[in-house]
Amino acid sequence: MGDGPTLYTCAGSRGLRATWAAEEAGVDIDLNILPFPPRYLAPEYLEINPLGTVPMLVDGDTRMTESCAIAHYLATKDGMTDLAIAPGQSDYAEYLDYTYHADATITFPQTVYMRFAIFEKDKGWAEAGEAYANWFYKRLVKVEDRLESRDYLCADRFTVADISVGYALILAKKVGLDEGVPEILKEYRERLTGREAYKRAVEREKAGLAALKA
Template identity: 30%
Template sequence: MPETLVFYTNPLSRSSIVHWMLEEVGADYRMEVLEFGDAMKSPAYLAINPMGKVPAIRHGDTVVTEAAAICAYLADAFPEAGLAPAPAERGEYYRWLFFAAGPLEAAVSLKGCGFQPTPEQERMLGFGRLEQVLETLEGAVDGKEYIAGNRFSAADVYVASHLSWGMQFGTIEKRPAFEAYCRGLETRTASRRVREHVEREMAAKGWSPD
């Protein structure tokens, strides 16, 4: 695989998901921190991600955007880290990785924007309603150390990141199953390093989850 990996990030964003994944796979990467606003909309960065959003990575000549896609790519690009199941065993892995990227994030984001779908609108939306999404995910992690099989994977990085961030900032209700699942993963060295990095950046910006 290409040796040079550039990580475009802002630590106070979804980039922390990819940061955790990079630490887990042990990639040799260079971090380019972009401030919100003009830096993310500059022609140079729009050539990387026309959406003008972070995270993104450039791995040699390969550019990947969208946090879930980057997690899946890194798991495959660094197979020695063991963060993707064998191809024949990837059903739950893909299911929950993209459940969090689709229904969970959409439902939580719309709630944060103050949107409450009507029963008619629920039929039009892929996630239906937030309560149904959370109940489904609760069933997936309840009593489990990992969400897909019996070993840690990129799906855990993505799902646990969303649950931890959501519970911290009040966009996802704290449920015992969510807390137990995240608590077990937060002890990982890579997770702790990234969390400490984000906390330092939040303190520097005067941000607080309270």
């Protein structure tokens, strides 16, 4: 383990927000890829994070488990960067709002959909999962409206808010929820996933997963 922060995560999970933010901010992290789900396949992880969830960032005495918060932390831990917006700057409130909106309002129904319609569909809960898919589609309207007149969510530049919301759209495509995603948001997703830092983050997680399976 190096002197920098250590990120525990599963490849492609919400932790991608943190891996991506680290690449964008140029923060050197020790990336520790775990098997999914770690609470069952890596029980020793519970000694580090009793929740058994990913991601988790360890930085000295700091312990963080919320992906959007970790992304913001990595973007600001060594001083403000263009990835974040400070109090008093234009769109500061919007930056906070969309960063929190990403998980609380958008990723939440995706998570329930995945559990009921994918992971536990054999238990007869697929219909409930599909109901949450519709919830997810309806909750995209706020981001859709915001992006009608801009390329990025806040301050006319790419920020952690875009990482946070963008991951939810990336996840939608991955788990079969793309049908209800508006075209404007698909175009936005293409802009985000075309970034070199995003590509590096994905490749780094893939490499960690390959090493885990080797």
